[in-house]
Amino acid sequence: MVAEAPLYLDACATTPLAQVAHEAMEAARQLAWANPSSLHGFGLSAAESLERSRHSLASSLGTGAEAIRFCSGATESVHLALLGAAATLPVGRLLISAVEHPAVNAAAAQLQRQGWQVEPIPVGPTGLLDLGVLESLLHPPTRLVSVIAAQSEVGSIQPLTTIAQLCRQAGVLLHTDAVQLAPHRPIAMDELGLDLVSLSAHKLGGPRGVGALLVRPGLRLEPLLGGGGQERGQRAGTEPVVLAAGFAAALAAARRHQLDGTSQRLEASRDHLLHDLLALPGVRLSGPDPTRQPRLPHHISLLLSDGQGRPLDGRKLVRALWNEGVAVSSGSACSGGSGRAEPSPVLLAMGWDRSQAASGLRLSLGSWLEASQLERVPLALERAMASCGAAAP
Numbered sequence: 001m002v003a004e005a006p007l008y009l010d011a012c013a014t015t016p017l018a019q020v021a022h023e024a025m026e027a028a029r030q031l032a033w034a035n036p037s038s039l040h041g042f043g044l045s046a047a048e049s050l051e052r053s054r055h056s057l058a059s060s061l062g063t064g065a066e067a068i069r070f071c072s073g074a075t076e077s078v079h080l081a082l083l084g085a086a087a088t089l090p091v092g093r094l095l096i097s098a099v100e101h102p103a104v105n106a107a108a109a110q111l112q113r114q115g116w117q118v119e120p121i122p123v124g125p126t127g128l129l130d131l132g133v134l135e136s137l138l139h140p141p142t143r144l145v146s147v148i149a150a151q152s153e154v155g156s157i158q159p160l161t162t163i164a165q166l167c168r169q170a171g172v173l174l175h176t177d178a179v180q181l182a183p184h185r186p187i188a189m190d191e192l193g194l195d196l197v198s199l200s201a202h203k204l205g206g207p208r209g210v211g212a213l214l215v216r217p218g219l220r221l222e223p224l225l226g227g228g229g230q231e232r233g234q235r236a237g238t239e240p241v242v243l244a245a246g247f248a249a250a251l252a253a254a255r256r257h258q259l260d261g262t263s264q265r266l267e268a269s270r271d272h273l274l275h276d277l278l279a280l281p282g283v284r285l286s287g288p289d290p291t292r293q294p295r296l297p298h299h300i301s302l303l304l305s306d307g308q309g310r311p312l313d314g315r316k317l318v319r320a321l322w323n324e325g326v327a328v329s330s331g332s333a334c335s336g337g338s339g340r341a342e343p344s345p346v347l348l349a350m351g352w353d354r355s356q357a358a359s360g361l362r363l364s365l366g367s368w369l370e371a372s373q374l375e376r377v378p379l380a381l382e383r384a385m386a387s388c389g390a391a392a393p
């Protein structure tokens, strides 16, 4: 048993609900509970609240309110972006990075079944896209590109400005999954000239069950579902007014944190913790080195090995660290039945071998943590690694 309360270091999986989001949702629950399509006063209050949330999100994202389509989260948003845009285009080629979230890979696989050619663009050892390969493929039949703005497992931030420029020059539509970037960096949708942007509220202090697709005004999209004409006819279904209020409040707070020093303090805590973790034997960094390359400011990803240099099992480490009172995650999935870690596709794409790619661990911090609480993490990891090492066959 651990004496202290467990530490939550898994912000990339989900964040606790921010107080401002909770308050905004409580207010909306009181005043804006009705269906925003209803013509009576209750409905008008709900519609007004929804539009306030839409305007607030848009101003946090450097675009106009007409760009926002509320939906259930980023998985839906990504599918609407890729399948909805592809349905308006002749069958062609979709380029995706080799380190996309499974939601993008799944939407790409659906397009492949419809006859689209799907080409993964390779990444280098830090997870950054090979821009030369991207550029060489930006000609017909390429019609659509999807790139993850910031990688959830290894923290790399793609050069979105350059990627958007290349796509625009080639006349190819660009979708970006900005789920992990939006809590930490401004997304200047219009300035960057992005066509489609996917976001999720629960990764930035908002509630689960709501997200958005940002659609460049004028861009046609085929809806995935028929029904009511909500969200400019592109996403049918009664809008989640209360959740949208929480989403907007959480994103506005995240933007304030990027400007008022909170993000910088978080980054300094991350740097300090990373320094202490890398001093432990058998611990090395995966993804970009934050002293030299852009990396999500709250993000640490490690590869771990035992005293003999043999990679440890990332999933066992997650459980062992939880026994030490620290909640983290690993990029590896469980292999069918054996319980052992399968290599992470992201780490494989970055060039790590199979056993190294099964030894990954991710620690992602958030503003709910005090710097002093992190002091116990290195010892916890050392103990967890020792217990996994002892259990290894």
Ligand SMILES: Cc1ncc(COP(=O)(O)O)c(C=O)c1O
Pocket: 012, 013, 072, 073, 074, 075, 076, 101, 103, 148, 152, 177, 179, 180, 199, 200, 201, 211
């Ligand atoms: C980069 C990225 N894209 C998409 C998703 C899917 O988000 P949601 O849970 O809102 O469907 C996630 C969440 O794991 C993510 O990290």
